[in-house]
Amino acid sequence: MLWPTPKPQVPFNATAPFIYFDTAATYGTNNGAIEIELTARTIIPVVETNSVRNEALITAHIRCSPNAAMSLKFAIEKALEMLANPAQPQAQPGPKLN
Secondary structure (H helix, E strand, C coil): CCCCCCCCCCCCCCCCCCCCCCEEEEEEEECCEEEEEEEEEEEEEEHHHCEEEEEEEEEEEEEECHHHHHHHHHHHHHHHHHHHCCCCCCCCCCCCCC
């Protein structure tokens, strides 16, 4: 698989967070930086009515440079291609870190 920059040599970090999200709810820019808010749907119990309600909660605030955003976009596009083509390997290293 070809990357726009050399493949990184990144050490394993077991404490890095896993970010789950259902949608990229909002996006924008601020002084040249990319801003994206990721949200996930949660189910909240309502004791008074013995029911539940759904709520969207922000799971991450992404702030990055345009180059980092292009790298993320590239990785997402390639992962989606892998889903469409299951014969490909399931994991690939990402581009070089800054």
